[in-house]
Amino acid sequence: xxxxxxAIEKARSEREGDIGQKTGLESENNSQFYAxxxxxxxxxxxSVDVEYSKTRRITISDTELKERNxxxxxxxxxxxxxxxxxxxxxxxxxxxEGWQTLAITSPTTGNGKTLxxxxxxxxxxxxxxxTVLLVDLDLRNPGIATALGVELLEHGxxxxxxxxxxxxxxxINPGYNRLVIAPGTPQGHQTSEILSSPQMQxxxxxxxxxxxDRLIIYDLPxxxxxxxxxxxxxxxxxxxxxxxxxxxxxxxxxxxxxxxxGTHILGTIINKHR
Numbered sequence: 001x002x003x004x005x006x007a008i009e010k011a012r013s014e015r016e017g018d019i020g021q022k023t024g025l026e027s028e029n030n031s032q033f034y035a036x037x038x039x040x041x042x043x044x045x046x047s048v049d050v051e052y053s054k055t056r057r058i059t060i061s062d063t064e065l066k067e068r069n070x071x072x073x074x075x076x077x078x079x080x081x082x083x084x085x086x087x088x089x090x091x092x093x094x095x096x097e098g099w100q101t102l103a104i105t106s107p108t109t110g111n112g113k114t115l116x117x118x119x120x121x122x123x124x125x126x127x128x129x130x131t132v133l134l135v136d137l138d139l140r141n142p143g144i145a146t147a148l149g150v151e152l153l154e155h156g157x158x159x160x161x162x163x164x165x166x167x168x169x170x171x172i173n174p175g176y177n178r179l180v181i182a183p184g185t186p187q188g189h190q191t192s193e194i195l196s197s198p199q200m201q202x203x204x205x206x207x208x209x210x211x212x213d214r215l216i217i218y219d220l221p222x223x224x225x226x227x228x229x230x231x232x233x234x235x236x237x238x239x240x241x242x243x244x245x246x247x248x249x250x251x252x253x254x255x256x257x258x259x260x261x262g263t264h265i266l267g268t269i270i271n272k273h274r
Contacts, residue, residue: 055171055180058150068147069115072122073176083123086269090120090240091127093266094215099237100208102266105220105229107256111244112271114143117219124215125179131214133207135182137232138221139191142184148174156185158194161203191221196231204235223256230259238266245272 062074071079094102104120106113121134135157136144145153150172159165160182172181187194194200207216218236220229233239239260243253257265 054168055173057173057175058148059175060149064149068149070119070122070147072119073126075126080123083119086120087123087127090124090266091130094238097237097264099264100214101204101216101218101236102238102240103218103220103229103233103236104240104242105233106222106242106244107248107252108224109222111222111242111247113222113242114138114147114219116242116269116271117217118144118147121179121217122176125176131178131211133180133182133211133214133216135207135216135218136184137195137218137228139184139187139194139228140221140226142186144181144219145172145183148181150183153183153185157182158185158187161197161199162194192227192231195228201235223259224252233260233263236263238264240266241268242271243268245270247272
């Protein structure tokens with residue numbers, strides 16, 4: 001992990017942003033956050049319960065969730081604690097800046113960004129005053145539905161963007177109150193053209209406008225595998241970078257950080273630390 005830390009520190013000194021922060025490792029808990037932010041308490045103290053009358057609902061057993069490394073919904077499981085810590089940091093920064101959308105990416109594939117996005121979304125939805133929408137924009141290799149064991153999707157987010165399928169027709173509630181998922185289906189080539197299209201920008205504006213109080217998380221592809229994340233990341237309010245311990249070289253880390261210049265980097269997560 002030392003080479004990751006050195007690379008992050010070097011990149012941090014060369015550019016603006018919070019790239020050196022290890023989100024989820026050194027954080028304040030929620031009680032500290034609300035105690036220190038009295039102005040936010042009044043705005044975020046109302047419990048939100050959502051009735052899903054049209055949204056597809058799925059049920060996943062606790063055993064299967066744990067087998068799939070989805071721990072964030074288990075309050076007494078120690079493996080959920082890093083996600084609660086990450087949640088506190090994300091909420092603190094997003095609310096302080098008035099941000100609504102967060103993109104999650106990684107330098108290369110296999111760093112665990114999709115499971116991180118899913119667990120973070122679940123953890124955020126455990127806040128009684130916070131609703132969350134998780135959107136799968138890894139269009140060549142969408143993984144959110146697969147991570148949940150959902151198969152045979154008829155439509156995905158691109159069908160809403162390009163083919164005018166109603167958003168309500170693709171949304172999935174995975175059994176957690178205040179969380180819905182917009183899954184993706186494999187698109188093959190020209191995915192960066194889709195992500196940078198006027199139709200996608202219209203969809204983003206619609207999502208933000210329709211769910212003004214909802215945090216929207218975008219699961220993006222790895223930065224160095226295509227230009228997909230590069231063209232979309234600037235349209236998100238902030239970016240979270242997931243780095244596997246030993247999974248990316250120092251040069252790959254530097255290149256990834258350089259590609260994110262001009263974006264608000266919320267922080268980095270060192271994942272799979274051994």
